[in-house]
Amino acid sequence: MFTGLVEETGRVVSVRKSAGAIRMMVRVKKCAVGLKKGDSLAVNGCCLTATQITRRTTGCDIAFDLLQETWTHTS
Numbered sequence: 001m002f003t004g005l006v007e008e009t010g011r012v013v014s015v016r017k018s019a020g021a022i023r024m025m026v027r028v029k030k031c032a033v034g035l036k037k038g039d040s041l042a043v044n045g046c047c048l049t050a051t052q053i054t055r056r057t058t059g060c061d062i063a064f065d066l067l068q069e070t071w072t073h074t075s
Contacts, residue, residue: 007031010043013061021065023051032060046074 010028017023031041032053040047041062048070052063 010062021067022071024064024066026062026064027059028062029059032062035060035062044075046070 008028008030010026010031012024013027014025015022026043032055035041035050035053037050037053039050041050041064042048043064048064048066050062051065054061054063
């Protein structure tokens with residue numbers, strides 16, 4: 001269960017469905033500091049694993065690969 005503080009509000013920049021998963025890309029600034037592939041990040045209270053991190057001068061785009069079950073039962 002998520003018990004931490006909210007550090008920032010990210011923005012969903014893309015959602016792409018494939019045969020095996022749904023890739024959601026979220027743009028953040030503060031949460032990216034020290035984050036590495038495989039780390040978990042709470043997104044709307046649901047812990048998701050970062051599968052790709054694209055660093056930019058204004059922050060980061062973090063990809064999360066979601067199974068249909070996660071997509072269906074979270075908001």
